[in-house]
Amino acid sequence: MASTQTSLSxxxxxxxxxxxxxxLKAVSGGDRNAALTAVHDALEKSKSVILEAxxxxxxxxxxxxxxxxxxxxxxxRLFLSQSKWExxxxxxxxxxxxxxxxxxxTLATRLDDGLDLYRxxxxxxxxxxxxxxxxxxIANITALALKxxxxxxxxxxxxxxxxxxxxxxxxxxxLATTTIPPGAVQLVETREDVSALxxxxxxxxxxxxxxGNELVRHIKENTKIPVMGHADGLCAIxxxxxxxxxxxxxxxxxxxxxxxxxxxxxxxxxxxxSTAATVLPKIASALLEAGxxxxxxxxxxAALQSSTLDAAKKVILQDSTEEDYNTEFLELTLAVKVxxxxxxxxxxxxxxxxxxxxxxxxxxxEDAESFMxxxxxxxxxxxxxxxxxxxxxxxxxxxxxxxxxxxHARGPVGLEGLTIHKYQLRxxxxxxxxxxxxxxxxxxxxxxxxxx
Amino acid sequence: MASTQTSLSxxxxxxxxxxxxxxLKAVSGGDRNAALTAVHDALEKSKSVILEAxxxxxxxxxxxxxxxxxxxxxxxRLFLSQSKWExxxxxxxxxxxxxxxxxxxTLATRLDDGLDLYRxxxxxxxxxxxxxxxxxxIANITALALKxxxxxxxxxxxxxxxxxxxxxxxxxxxLATTTIPPGAVQLVETREDVSALxxxxxxxxxxxxxxGNELVRHIKENTKIPVMGHADGLCAIxxxxxxxxxxxxxxxxxxxxxxxxxxxxxxxxxxxxSTAATVLPKIASALLEAGxxxxxxxxxxAALQSSTLDAAKKVILQDSTEEDYNTEFLELTLAVKVxxxxxxxxxxxxxxxxxxxxxxxxxxxEDAESFMxxxxxxxxxxxxxxxxxxxxxxxxxxxxxxxxxxxHARGPVGLEGLTIHKYQLRxxxxxxxxxxxxxxxxxxxxxxxxxx
Numbered sequence: 038m039a040s041t042q043t044s045l046s047x048x049x050x051x052x053x054x055x056x057x058x059x060x061l062k063a064v065s066g067g068d069r070n071a072a073l074t075a076v077h078d079a080l081e082k083s084k085s086v087i088l089e090a091x092x093x094x095x096x097x098x099x100x101x102x103x104x105x106x107x108x109x110x111x112x113x114r115l116f117l118s119q120s121k122w123e124x125x126x127x128x129x130x131x132x133x134x135x136x137x138x139x140x141x142x143t144l145a146t147r148l149d150d151g152l153d154l155y156r157x158x159x160x161x162x163x164x165x166x167x168x169x170x171x172x173x174x175i176a177n178i179t180a181l182a183l184k185x186x187x188x189x190x191x192x193x194x195x196x197x198x199x200x201x202x203x204x205x206x207x208x209x210x211x212l213a214t215t216t217i218p219p220g221a222v223q224l225v226e227t228r229e230d231v232s233a234l235x236x237x238x239x240x241x242x243x244x245x246x247x248x249g250n251e252l253v254r255h256i257k258e259n260t261k262i263p264v265m266g267h268a269d270g271l272c273a274i275x276x277x278x279x280x281x282x283x284x285x286x287x288x289x290x291x292x293x294x295x296x297x298x299x300x301x302x303x304x305x306x307x308x309x310x311s312t313a314a315t316v317l318p319k320i321a322s323a324l325l326e327a328g329x330x331x332x333x334x335x336x337x338x339a340a341l342q343s344s345t346l347d348a349a350k351k352v353i354l355q356d357s358t359e360e361d362y363n364t365e366f367l368e369l370t371l372a373v374k375v376x377x378x379x380x381x382x383x384x385x386x387x388x389x390x391x392x393x394x395x396x397x398x399x400x401x402x403e404d405a406e407s408f409m410x411x412x413x414x415x416x417x418x419x420x421x422x423x424x425x426x427x428x429x430x431x432x433x434x435x436x437x438x439x440x441x442x443x444x445h446a447r448g449p450v451g452l453e454g455l456t457i458h459k460y461q462l463r464x465x466x467x468x469x470x471x472x473x474x475x476x477x478x479x480x481x482x483x484x485x486x487x488x489x
Numbered sequence: 490m491a492s493t494q495t496s497l498s499x500x501x502x503x504x505x506x507x508x509x510x511x512x513l514k515a516v517s518g519g520d521r522n523a524a525l526t527a528v529h530d531a532l533e534k535s536k537s538v539i540l541e542a543x544x545x546x547x548x549x550x551x552x553x554x555x556x557x558x559x560x561x562x563x564x565x566r567l568f569l570s571q572s573k574w575e576x577x578x579x580x581x582x583x584x585x586x587x588x589x590x591x592x593x594x595t596l597a598t599r600l601d602d603g604l605d606l607y608r609x610x611x612x613x614x615x616x617x618x619x620x621x622x623x624x625x626x627i628a629n630i631t632a633l634a635l636k637x638x639x640x641x642x643x644x645x646x647x648x649x650x651x652x653x654x655x656x657x658x659x660x661x662x663x664l665a666t667t668t669i670p671p672g673a674v675q676l677v678e679t680r681e682d683v684s685a686l687x688x689x690x691x692x693x694x695x696x697x698x699x700x701g702n703e704l705v706r707h708i709k710e711n712t713k714i715p716v717m718g719h720a721d722g723l724c725a726i727x728x729x730x731x732x733x734x735x736x737x738x739x740x741x742x743x744x745x746x747x748x749x750x751x752x753x754x755x756x757x758x759x760x761x762x763s764t765a766a767t768v769l770p771k772i773a774s775a776l777l778e779a780g781x782x783x784x785x786x787x788x789x790x791a792a793l794q795s796s797t798l799d800a801a802k803k804v805i806l807q808d809s810t811e812e813d814y815n816t817e818f819l820e821l822t823l824a825v826k827v828x829x830x831x832x833x834x835x836x837x838x839x840x841x842x843x844x845x846x847x848x849x850x851x852x853x854x855e856d857a858e859s860f861m862x863x864x865x866x867x868x869x870x871x872x873x874x875x876x877x878x879x880x881x882x883x884x885x886x887x888x889x890x891x892x893x894x895x896x897h898a899r900g901p902v903g904l905e906g907l908t909i910h911k912y913q914l915r916x917x918x919x920x921x922x923x924x925x926x927x928x929x930x931x932x933x934x935x936x937x938x939x940x941x
Contacts, residue, residue, distance in 0.1 A: 059839055059863070062863065063859075063862045063863045146884050148877070148882065148883070148884065152877075156900075161895050161896060242896070243896060257713070258713075261709070261710075261713075263894075263895075263896050265896075283918065284918025285918075287918055288920060290920070291920030291921055291923075295920065295921050295922045398918075405915075407515075409913050410514070410515045411511070411514065411515045413911075414911065415911060415912060416912045416914065417911055417912070417913050417914075418914040418916070419913070419914070419915045419916065420915070420916045420917055420919075421914045421915070421916030421919050422916075422921045422922075424920070424922075425604075425919075425921050426912075427921075430600065430921065430924070430931065431600070431606055432600065432606075432931065432933035442715075443614055443909055444613060444694070444695060444715050444717075444896070445897040447909050448608075448910070448911070448912045449912075457895055457896060457897075458899060458900070459865075459866065459868070459869055459899065459900070460867060460868045460869070460878075460883070460900045460901075461861050461869050461871070462868065462869075462870040462873045462877055463857075463870075463871045463872070463873070464870065464871065464872045464874075464877075465736070465872055465873075466733065466735065466736025466737075466872050467740075467872075467873050467877075468739050468740060468743030468874045469743055469874045469876030469877050469882065470743050470874075470876070471743075479882065479884065481884035
């Protein structure tokens with residue numbers, strides 16, 4: 038792994054990555070896996086050096102926290118604990134052991150005898166991955182990129198500079214012993230480097246920002262390179278008139294409180310007007326007990342105030358503003374609103390939701406189908422927590438991130454999202470002008486047993 | 490179909506399309522097909538009105554041709570001949586009769602008993618399609634958009650304004666009798682409208698330019714919306730040392746002369762140094778007889794000059810410049826270059842090719858595989874003409890265009906390229922916090938018989 042210490046300019050870094058990518062595209066799956074083993078083993082051997090570097094970052098962070106210049110939660114994320122270290126190492130082997138995403142035949146058509154068309158998955162090319170402080174992410178991204186045959190340029194948060202540099206050095210030395218070309222994994226360290234890299238659309242094929250809204254928005258506004266990811270995760274749950282009370286309480290509570298800072302946590306609760314006095318008080322009671330602040334519109338507040346909810350809980354109900362329905366709280370706060378039914382719920386969600394994951398709670402299959410058809414989000418759920426929106430939970434084995442894009446990949450993205458395809462045509466000297474009216478016809482038969 | 494005559498601003502047009510798209514996403518395949526039938530029948534009934542409008546465009550074009558302000562080839566493309574008219578109408582029914590690209594289950598995983606995950610294809614949303622003069626294209630794009638459940642904003646070349654407006658009016662009236670929402674198909678008429686639409690990334694999901702390099706480049710440089718298509722079609726063929734002579738002559742001749750103005754015509758011929766004096770003269774002779782100008786590097790020219798090629802043909806050989814290897818001629822001109830072997834050919838192609846379609850002519854499976862692996866283009870061919878790069882020839886039934894993008898769709902794009910997916914999760918009130926260490930485990934079983 039080269040770093041800017043080798044004094045390459047951002048253009049040179051991008052060009053180097055593009056050249057490495059060409060070679061990497063032809064490296065076999067076995068060789069890519071061997072590289073991941075080498076990286077894993079090298080990191081394992083270099084534990085003390087890397088943890089020492091992490092200690093330096095932690096000491097610097099501690100000073101900033103004490104000076105009030107850094108949140109303690111950020112400092113925590115910098116810390117490479119024993120369990121994070123082990124998870125990082127295991128993660129590399131887990132990615133290694135996934136099915137090879139490259140070279141899969143996704144279409145095979147016999148155009149004519151001796152003229153066979155195949156569509157095969159292949160790496161995209163060069164990825165620019167921008168992430169924040171957590172040092173273990175660098176190993177995860179390196180593993181994903183190499184497994185999928187992509188070259189990658191990495192930029193981590195500056196708070197973890199020492200950790201990143203130490204890990205990068207080890208990875209670089211490990212890759213030098215393998216068939217992976219140098220330049221396949223490069224680290225850049227400054228914001229200025231990133232700005233310059235965002236202009237390199239001739240060399241970089243995809244930008245993946247892994248971080249908060251601001252980071253993602255800033256990147257989307259400053260590059261012509263496709264960006265895969267999501268800014269907001271503004272998820273909603275709609276409680277239909279026939280929702281099962283216990284399911285509703287359980288699913289809403291889990292969606293809000295299981296991990297409030299996650300992008301798949303629920304931020305808006307819509308309830309059918311007929312449930313405002315029945316199911317809503319039960320949900321509200323459970324949420325308030327879990328420490329959730331409820332920001333209610335006038336109808337839901339009125340319903341809760343005249344319900345059997347404890348007086349102590351009624352006191353802490355808050356009034357919502359329009360802004361609350363546009364807010365990804367990322368904490369124990371939930372906006373609540375009464376709607377007249379399914380149509381209004383769908384309209385609200387399509388207008389306010391960020392297209393990440395939205396759920397309906399209902400016992401009606403017909404209404405659930407309608408909701409799932411009409412809500413235009415990456416995930417549409419029926420009687421399940423929004424927190425399931427996750428690549429590991431979906432069974433992808435790994436996750437690059439969650440995309441709300443309308444093209445390429447949408448929803449949790451695994452290794453498949455880091456591939457594209459190419460068409461191979463295997464002939465025996467055929468000309469296109471051999472075919473047509475009064476000439477040969479195309480067969481267009483599916484090839485059943487692909488052997489190439 | 491609304492047109493700017495209804496005086497909507499570009500922002501309103503985009504917003505209208507986005508709203509229509511939401512409704513259209515829930516319209517059944519049967520209803521979408523019925524709409525295509527209605528459009529077909531209405532156009533058939535309005536033939537005389539539309540051909541009269543086309544006559545107006547032709548008269549205006551004729552004056553411009555006479556004044557030397559329009560090429561005659563462009564005027565020809567404007568003309569809605571009887572065969573084009575019939576092809577246009579048949580095309581609508583052909584698209585209608587293709588398999589519904591929407592609602593296909595592309596992944597089905599049982600996360601746990603009673604917790605089933607499905608990935609279904611769905612429309613992208615709103616397309617902005619910008620095309621040039623040919624009036625029949627508007628019907629084709631309308632059919633593709635409706636079949637795939639997408640709303641579309643159309644901008645055709647101004648030379649066909651009367652034809653487009655007449656067709657648009659008929660389509661609009663036909664759709665008003667169906668379940669397709671008004672606003673699903675809109676026509677804009679000015680370049681200023683397009684410029685403003687390219688800013689509407691909150692409403693428009695994909696831009697598809699169907700036209701020449703300049704149009705595509707201009708659009709890519711002026712929008713943050715993803716653009717699907719290709720600028721150049723700079724295709725190359727490499728003749729390996731063991732290429733079969735008759736295959737080589739046939740494939741190169743077809744690739745260059747079958748339709749020289751097409752994006753999949755060959756523009757660069759690379760020949761192994763050992764074939765420069767053997768196979769190259771045969772290829773050159775056939776090409777020169779077909780009227781192709783050969784722009785040769787010094788090695789290929791020297792080899793041809795000392796070959797048995799007719800003296801009359803030797804005289805018309807031209808010298809190539811570096812620029813010729815970067816040029817999409819789109820006419821009967823071919824750049825020729827001698828390379829030392831497979832490695833140099835791959836290097837040349839990856840450096841100069843536009844990533845559209847490139848071919849190797851060889852009898853060696855091993856070398857063909859190496860070429861197809863290492864050349865980073867949408868199409869990599871072995872012993873077949875580059876002219877096969879086409880959605881119809883690939884068996885897709887229709888073609889939106891050919892993409893050289895590295896994400897979403899690459900190569901000839903059919904209806905599949907106009908869809909994305911969403912994830913449906915169908916549960917019974919499960920919480921994500923039910924699962925994990927010491928709790929329930931995920932099954933992650935493939936669901937074999939999907940019934941939803």
